[in-house]
Amino acid sequence: MLKHNAIESAEYEHFSPNPALEQRVEERTAALSQALAVVEAQKLELENALRMRDETQRQLEAELEDAHLLHGISAMLIDENTLGDLYQKLVDAATLVMRSDFGSMQRYDEERNQLELIAHRGLNDEAVQFWKWVHPGRACTCGRALAVSGRVIVPDFERCEFIEGSEDLIAFRKAGARSAQSTPLLTRNGRLVGMLTTHWTRTHEPGERELRLLDIVARQAADLIERNTSADALRHQTGRLLEADRYKNEFLATLAHELRNPLAPIQTGLVVLKIGKSEQAPSVLSMMERQLGHMVRLIDDLLDVSRISRGMVTLKRERVELGAVIDSAVETSRPLITAAKHKFTVTVPGNIVWLDADMTRVAQIISNLLNNAAKYTPPGGQIELVAEASGAEVMIRVIDNGIGIPAAMLPRIFDLFTQVDAAIERSQGGLGVGLALAKQLAEMHDGRIEVHSPGAEGGSVFTLRLPVANAAAMDPAADRRPALGRAAAAAARVLIVDDNIDAAETLALLLEELGYTTSVVLEAPKALQAALAFAPDVVFLDIGMPHLNGFDLARQLRGQPALKDVYLAALSGWGSDEDRARSRDAGIDHHLTKPVMLEEVTDLLAAVTRRV
Known part of the structure; x- marks a missing residue:
């Protein structure tokens, strides 16, 4: 019993609570x-x-x-040979980075606002033809991308709202395409140049990495396309400049030839007048006058082209009768047609046709067409002028059986300095200006000129179309000429003011031969006193004189009461509409452009003499 109690006592002591120990255990456990x-x-x-x-x-x-x-x-892209190779390599690069089954590249046509397929990978011929051109908003990713100006991704064509039920969906099924993305190709300034599209045969949505790589390729592609496009434009421009330089050289050579042609007989005529017989003078002078007139026409054509190009020609529109215009043109061109012995016929409408036009300029258009026909038709050929009214326009056709126009020349026939056949044995002279001038003048009248020719030796037809006047004809008896200023009833005294002594004294000699009393002043500052002393009825004054120009001199003359009724006529090498307007503002009654034909001077003096 004692032993049992001892054991219980020992166990009690061993398992009894020990706060210190428990605390240490807890601290250790926590640690x-x-x-x-x-x-x-x-x-x-x-x-x-x-x-x-x-x-x-x-x-x-x-x-x-x-x-x-x-x-x-x-x-791969840097090592391109041609532009076509470059496009194909760009498509290959896009399909590579996108790990796609098909790919295509399109060029953006700004004029049509459409995408044109220019390279592809894996598409069959039917698909290529079907997507050759894509307009904005078409039921495909590239059409959608063009419309929204951004990338378009379609993971599944069968579940795409804007593709559902379209012909494009049927085409996708035939081609085996199930998904696609289209990325616009933009230059650094944001201009669209094309589109890269990749297709998959399964449902697929490209990841961020694929799109990032595609953007890098697209940027490089846009830069390369822009570079090649710029290079192509530069080559084209260089070609045009070289062609223009060739035209310039040909024109200068032709100009020299055309100016020497009339100068040679004029020079010979002067020699004949010096050493020849007196009875030869009339025919020699007539020849010299014709040759001088030819030179004047050449120079006038060149000046007209320059003025029209600079917008310095203003049409003097009035109500004119078509027949009168044609008569004027035929009168101008008939000597050239007659000299070549061409058979020439004119057909005009039986009824009166009225035009609101500048009669001189329209006659110039028709005359240029007739001259062109006469020039390029062999001697004895046939030329027809046929005019007919059709609805709201009149058609004037010039038909010849001449050398014709090759097909390659038709697009350029109205270009400046262009001649169909410049061969010495074929060409009849000219600067290649007449048709260009005719086209410009026709367009200024809201008309146009068309040309047709079957080719070499097939003749040609030039058709001028002009709008017909809407209102009834004006009174044909009405005098539409500008009033000539007042002068004395017996204008016989002429003062000539020009710093060119040869021009001034030659004109004076000519007028004296015709019975006029003349006086010449070579220095503009002395002209006012000379005019007060001479009391002229008419003053011919040059414009471009040193120290005092003709405009300012005219104002001085108009400022003198004794000279207020004198008739002032500018005689100048400056003849633009602006120059004529300045003459009017300065009080000058009439503006003549050098070289002036004798008839112009005598007609003016006769008109002034008749007026009171």
């Missing part, structure tokens, strides 16, 4: 738990670090792969 938490945290951190390392490694490997891919693409 171990904390240490374990640190280890767990370190383990988790290490695992995260390992995952990040693996992810970084994978990312670096992917970027390295992308870099190798882009490097290969760059090398």
Whole structure:
């Protein structure tokens, strides 16, 4: 019993609570738990670090792969031979980076506002033909991208609202395409130059990495396309400049030839007048006058082209009868037609046709067409002028059986300095200005000129179309000529003011031969006193004189009461509409352009003499 009690006592002592020990156990347990938490945290951190390392490694490997891919693409694109090769390589690059089954590239046509298929990969002929041209908003990714001006991705054609039920969907099914993306090709200034599209045979939506690579390729593609387009435009411009330079050289040579042609007989005529017989003078002078008139027409044509090009020609529109215009043109061209012994017929409408036009300029158009026909029709050929009214317009056709116009020349026939056949044995002279001038004048009248020719030796037909006047004809008896200023009833005294002594004294000698009393002043500042002393009825004054120009001199003359009724006529090499307007503002009654034909001077003096 005592032993049992002793054991119980010992067990009690052993298992009895020990606060100190329990506290130490608890502290140790907490320390171990904390240490374990640190280890767990370190383990988790290490695992995260390992995952990040693996992810970084994978990312670096992917970027390295992308870099190798882009490097290969760059090398491939730089080594292009032709523009077509470049386009194909761009499509290959796009399908490579997108890992697609098909690819296509389109060029943006600004004029048509459409995409034109220019390269593809994997598309069959039917698909190529079907998507040859794509307009904005068409039921495909490229049409949608063109309409919204941005990238369009369709993961599944069968579930796309804007493609559903369209012919494009049927075409996609036939081609085996199920999904696609289209990326616009934009230059650095934002101009659209094309579209890159990739297709997959399965449902697919490209990832961020694929699109990022595609954007890099698209940027490079846009730059390369722009570079090649600019280079092509530069080559084209260089070709045009070289062609223009060739035209310039041909024109200068032709101009020299055409000016020497009349100068040679004029020079010979002067020699004949000096050493020849007196009875030869009338025929020699007539010849010299014709040749001088030819030179004047050449120079006038050149000046007209220059003035029209600069917008310095103003039409003097009035109500004119078509028949009168044609008569004027035929009168001008008949000597050339007669000299070549052409058979010439004129057909005009039986009824009166009225035009609101500048009669002189329209007659000039028709005359140029007739001259062209006479020039390029062999001697003894046939020329017809046929005019007919058709609705709101009149058609004037000039038909010849001459050398014709090759098909390659038809688009350029109205270009300045262009001649159909410049061969010495074929050409009848000219500067290649007449048709260009005729076209410009026709367009200023809201008309146009058309040309047709079956080719060499087939003759040609030039058709001038002009609008017919709407209102009834004006009184034909009405005098539409500008009033000539007042002069004395017996105008016989003429003062000539010109710093060119040869021009001034030659005109004076001519007028004296015709019975006029003349006086010549070579220095403009002395002209006012000379006019007061001479009391002229008419003053011919040059415009471009040193120290005092003709405009200012005219104002001085008009400022003198004794000279207020004198008739002032400008005689100048400056003859634009602006120059004529300045003459009117200065008080000058009439403006003549050098070289002036004798008839112009005598007609003016006769008209002034008749007026009170």
